[in-house]
Amino acid sequence: MKAIVLEKAGGPENLHLAEVQKPNIKKNEVLVAVKAISLNPADVKPKYNDEMLGMMYGKERPVILGWDIAGTVSEVGAEVSDFKLGDKVFGMVNFPGVGKAYAEFVAAPEAHLAKMPDHTSFEEAAATTLAALTALQILSGKINKGDRVLIQAGSGGVGHFAIQIAKSFGAYVITTSSAKNRDFVLSLGADEAIDYRTQNFEDVLSDIDFVLDTQGGKVLENSVKVLKNGGAVITTVGLDLPEEITALAAKENKSVSNILVHSSAEDMNTLKGMLENGAIKPNLYKVFDFQDMADAHREVEKGRTVGKVIVTLK
Ligand SMILES: NC(=O)c1ccc[n+]([C@@H]2O[C@H](COP(=O)([O-])OP(=O)(O)OC[C@H]3O[C@@H](n4cnc5c(N)ncnc54)[C@H](OP(=O)(O)O)[C@@H]3O)[C@@H](O)[C@H]2O)c1
Numbered sequence: 001m002k003a004i005v006l007e008k009a010g011g012p013e014n015l016h017l018a019e020v021q022k023p024n025i026k027k028n029e030v031l032v033a034v035k036a037i038s039l040n041p042a043d044v045k046p047k048y049n050d051e052m053l054g055m056m057y058g059k060e061r062p063v064i065l066g067w068d069i070a071g072t073v074s075e076v077g078a079e080v081s082d083f084k085l086g087d088k089v090f091g092m093v094n095f096p097g098v099g100k101a102y103a104e105f106v107a108a109p110e111a112h113l114a115k116m117p118d119h120t121s122f123e124e125a126a127a128t129t130l131a132a133l134t135a136l137q138i139l140s141g142k143i144n145k146g147d148r149v150l151i152q153a154g155s156g157g158v159g160h161f162a163i164q165i166a167k168s169f170g171a172y173v174i175t176t177s178s179a180k181n182r183d184f185v186l187s188l189g190a191d192e193a194i195d196y197r198t199q200n201f202e203d204v205l206s207d208i209d210f211v212l213d214t215q216g217g218k219v220l221e222n223s224v225k226v227l228k229n230g231g232a233v234i235t236t237v238g239l240d241l242p243e244e245i246t247a248l249a250a251k252e253n254k255s256v257s258n259i260l261v262h263s264s265a266e267d268m269n270t271l272k273g274m275l276e277n278g279a280i281k282p283n284l285y286k287v288f289d290f291q292d293m294a295d296a297h298r299e300v301e302k303g304r305t306v307g308k309v310i311v312t313l314k
Contacts, residue, residue, distance in 0.1 A: 003103035004293040005062035009050040012294035012301075018062070023100070023107040030083050030113070031075035032106045036126035037290075037311045038068040040157060044300045057098055066101030067092045067263075069108070070116060070125035080110045082265075088116040090125035091268050092133055096260055102293060104313060114268035117276045124275070127282035127308040131157035132271050134261040135165050138212050138234045140270075145170035147209035150201070150226065152219055154190055155181035155306045158236060160283055162212050163188045168279040174208070176201055181306055184283070202226055213237065220256070221245050227254045234259055283307025290314075 001022045004015050025031050043065050046052040057063045070090040073083050083089060091113035093099040093106055100106060116125045135158050143149060149166045153159040154175030166173045167189040176196040177185045185193045194201045202222035209231050211223040216237030223233045224245060232255040235241075241258055249256040274280040285307045288296040296311050 001104040002290070003064050003100075004290070005064055005102075006047055006053075007062045009048060009053050011048065012044075012297040014047070015065075015294045015297060017291050017293075020064070020103070022105050023103075025075055025077050025107045026109075027077045027079040028111070029077045029107045029109050030073045030080055030089070032069055032071040032089060032108050032113075033074040034069050034071040034101070034104060034106055034313055035122035036070045036313070037066055037101050038126040038129055038131075039066070039296055039300050039309045039311065040068065040130050041300060041303075042130070043067075044297045047297075056096075064098075064100040064102050067095045067099035068126055068129035069093060069099075069101050069106055070122040070129075071106070074105065077110075082110050083113065083115070088122075088125075089113045090116050090129060091265070092129040092261070092263050095130065095263050097263075102311075109263075111265050112263035112268070113265055114272045117272055120275050123284055123287060123310045123312060124282050126310055127284060128161075128271050128275060128280065129268075130261060131308060132161040132165075132280065132282070133264065133267050134158045134236060134259070135162035135212070136267055136270060137261055137264075138162070138236070138259055139165050139169060139210075142210055142232065142234070143169040143171050144209075147171045148207060149173050150205065150208045150211040150223065151175040151190070152212065152223065153177070153214045154185040154188070154193065156214060157305060157308050158212075158214050160185070160188055160307050161280055163190050164280040165274070166212075168274065171210075174201075174205065184306060210234075221248065224249050224252070224254055224256055227252075229253050232256070236261075284310055286310070287312060 149171040211233040213235035
C-alpha cells in the first residue's frame, strides 16, 4: 500500500510517498481503507526533533505520522462486534500513541471508532476527530446552562468545535479571534468575539465561569485572572503547568489544569450524534491530495488554520 513516510527528523521536505507493507490487524481491530485524514499541530511539530520523534513514535524508522481518519472497513478482527465490512467509520486512532494514519490502510481498534453519520462526507468526518474530541473531553461535565465560557482561539481546530459544543451545552460563549475571523466565530454561535490583536481580553472580561485555553503562557495566566471565584481553566498546552500559574489559581480559589486528549469510541459516538443533530459542523479550511502531504504540513505550520486542514485519498 501507499503511505506518507518520514525517513528522519526534519521539515515537510522529509515526508515522502512510499510503498510499505499493509498492516495486519489484531482480533480487536478493523482495517480501514482511508478516504480522508485530518492534520493537527501535534502531527507537524514533533517531526523536526529527533528526540521528540523517539518519545512519540519509538525507534522504528521510517515513521508514519497521523491519527485522524475517515474511511471504510475492509477487514474485521475476530473479536470485533460493532463494525462489519463496508461500514463508513471515523476516529482518532491510538492517541496518545502511534496511529499511522497517513496511509491507504490503517489498523484501528474498534474502541477508537464510530460509524459515520449518513449525511457526512469523509472530509467532514475526518475533521471531527482529535480537535473535536479535545473540545468535548474538556467541556463535558464542566458547563451549566447560562455559564459564561471563554474559548481561546475560537477560529482554530479545537476552538471552532469548542464554541459549538459549549453553545450546545447552553453556555454564553465569548471567544478570542483576529478581526479577519470575527464573522466566522460569530457564525458558529459565539455571543461575543474579542480581537486578540487589538484588545487584551483580561482588560474587558471578568466573572468567567470556565475558560478553554489553547495558547498557554501569558494567555493562560490572564485566563486565570478573568475567572470568577471558584471558576476553572483547562488548557491544551504543556504537560507541566508553570508553578506561578497554579499558585495564582490556588490563592484565588480557582482551578487550573491541563489535559491530553485520548481515543474513545464513546466520545466519537457523542460527536456522531452532534453531527447528526446539527450541534456541530466542521469547517474545512483547505483540502490537499495525499501526495501533497508536505504542503498540508506547511499550511498547518503557519498557525493560521481556520477549522481543519484535510488530506484526501482517491
Ligand atoms: N493537549 C491536547 O490533548 C491537545 C489536543 C489538541 C490540540 N492541542 C494543542 O492546542 C493548540 C491549539 O490546537 P488547534 O488544533 O486548535 O490549533 P490550530 O487550528 O492550528 O490554531 C490556529 C488558530 O489559532 C488562532 N490563533 C493563533 N494565536 C492566537 C491567539 N493568541 N489568540 C487567539 N487566536 C489565536 C489562529 O487565528 P489567527 O490567524 O486569527 O491568529 C488560527 O485560526 C496547539 O498547541 C495544539 O498542539 C493539544
